[in-house]
Amino acid sequence: MSKFTKKKSNELPPVNTASLPDIVFMLLFFFMVATVMRETNLLVEQNLPKADQVEKLKKDRSVFIFAGKPSDQYKDKYGSEGRVQIGDKYTDISNIGMALNDARGKLIPELQNKVVVALKVDDDTNTGLVTDIKEELRKLNMVRIIYITTPGNQLDQ
Amino acid sequence: MARRSAPEVNAGSMADIAFLLLIFFLVTTTMEKDKGISRQLPPIQETPEEVIIKDKNLFVVLVNKNDDLLVEDEPMQLKDLRQAAIDFLDNGGVSSSNPLYCNYCQGKRDPSSSDNPDKAIISVKNDRLTSYNMYIAVQNELVGAYNFLRNRESQRLYGWDFTTVKAQVDAGTYVGDKKQAEEKLKEIQLMYPLKLSEASPGKVGK
Numbered sequence: 001m002s003k004f005t006k007k008k009s010n011e012l013p014p015v016n017t018a019s020l021p022d023i024v025f026m027l028l029f030f031f032m033v034a035t036v037m038r039e040t041n042l043l044v045e046q047n048l049p050k051a052d053q054v055e056k057l058k059k060d061r062s063v064f065i066f067a068g069k070p071s072d073q074y075k076d077k078y079g080s081e082g083r084v085q086i087g088d089k090y091t092d093i094s095n096i097g098m099a100l101n102d103a104r105g106k107l108i109p110e111l112q113n114k115v116v117v118a119l120k121v122d123d124d125t126n127t128g129l130v131t132d133i134k135e136e137l138r139k140l141n142m143v144r145i146i147y148i149t150t151p152g153n154q155l156d157q
Numbered sequence: 158m159a160r161r162s163a164p165e166v167n168a169g170s171m172a173d174i175a176f177l178l179l180i181f182f183l184v185t186t187t188m189e190k191d192k193g194i195s196r197q198l199p200p201i202q203e204t205p206e207e208v209i210i211k212d213k214n215l216f217v218v219l220v221n222k223n224d225d226l227l228v229e230d231e232p233m234q235l236k237d238l239r240q241a242a243i244d245f246l247d248n249g250g251v252s253s254s255n256p257l258y259c260n261y262c263q264g265k266r267d268p269s270s271s272d273n274p275d276k277a278i279i280s281v282k283n284d285r286l287t288s289y290n291m292y293i294a295v296q297n298e299l300v301g302a303y304n305f306l307r308n309r310e311s312q313r314l315y316g317w318d319f320t321t322v323k324a325q326v327d328a329g330t331y332v333g334d335k336k337q338a339e340e341k342l343k344e345i346q347l348m349y350p351l352k353l354s355e356a357s358p359g360k361v362g363k
Contacts, residue, residue: 017172021171021172021175024175024176025175028179028182031179034188035182035188036187037185037186037187049289049290049293049294050293051193051194051294053194053300053301053304053320055192055323055324055327056191056324056327057192058327116195118191118193119193121289124288124289126285126286126287126289127285127286127287127288127291128285128286130289130292131283131357134198137198138199138201139201141200143198143199143200144195144198145196145197146193146196147193148193149293151192153297154235154290154293155294
């Protein structure tokens with residue numbers, strides 16, 4: 001008779017984790033699709049200014065110029081004056097042309113004539129540095145630029 | 158003899174593996190979110206041609222190194238800049254008998270301000286020490302003035318906002334006749350052409 005008596009345990013059954021991999025895979029695929037690989041290691045501070053009258057950047061045809069004060073870990077070596085970064089290293093204003101042509105060469109050939117220069121400049125930089133960059137860009141005949149900003153409006157502050 | 162069925166693969170560590178991949182992608186990738194104010198720089202001209210622009214068609218914005226604004230020789234707060242620019246662009250001061258008369262302008266028609274939106278030029282001059290923050294804020298307000306006027310006209314003519322449709326066309330998500338929309342956008346752009354000039358910066362004020 002004892003064969004038919006059910007063993008009753010008072011313990012709660014363990015939570016079923018069989019669907020955990022599915023959930024995690026879902027997240028994984030979301031991030032794989034929605035994000036892109038980080039291409040550059042930032043050497044300068046990047047607190048972008050706020051603006052709301054913006055257009056979207058076309059990533060496939062753009063090359064990036066970063067400018068701003070060197071980040072904290074590079075302060076000792078490079079000082080705290082505004083600097084320009086293209087690719088993974090600091091660039092002198094006069095060398096922008098070469099660095100940009102390198103970066104342009106990495107775009108697909110059809111879009112190389114339509115290149116847009118994306119300026120990511122820290123909000124604490126002097127406009128003079130930006131003017132120098134723009135002057136160089138005019139000499140290189142890369143006249144389409146876009147000032148990258150963050151959403152918001154400075155009047156709200 | 159019955160064949161033994163293959164033992165089931167233990168999938169218990171699948172979650173761990175997936176977590177590992179997930180964290181890898183979280184760390185090495187960034188979200189696409191770059192947006193900004195686009196601009197076309199003027200190409201370098203060997204012999205700059207002399208163009209005579211009437212004083213009344215020029216809206217001068219000066220920014221000094223302390224980020225103070227001087228608009229048309231009057232100090233101004235940043236929050237008033239957009240409205241001042243709108244008033245200037247939308248003025249249409251030429252008399253209605255003149256071929257340059259702007260029939261869609263809704264401004265004050267003050268003969269001492271700009272003739273029509275096509276003639277009106279906004280000139281921004283910065284000090285080299287102006288902060289980039291202020292520079293972008295000024296550009297943003299001025300582009301905002303143009304967008305306001307373009308939106309108004311596109312609402313009046315076609316019933317949609319210029320900026321929304323332009324964003325949709327650029328992103329390729331516009332539903333409907335894209336060619337036609339592009340033509341309409343161009344038309345609106347011609348009504349209020351973006352004429353923003355940047356004087357080469359020097360010292361502004363003390």
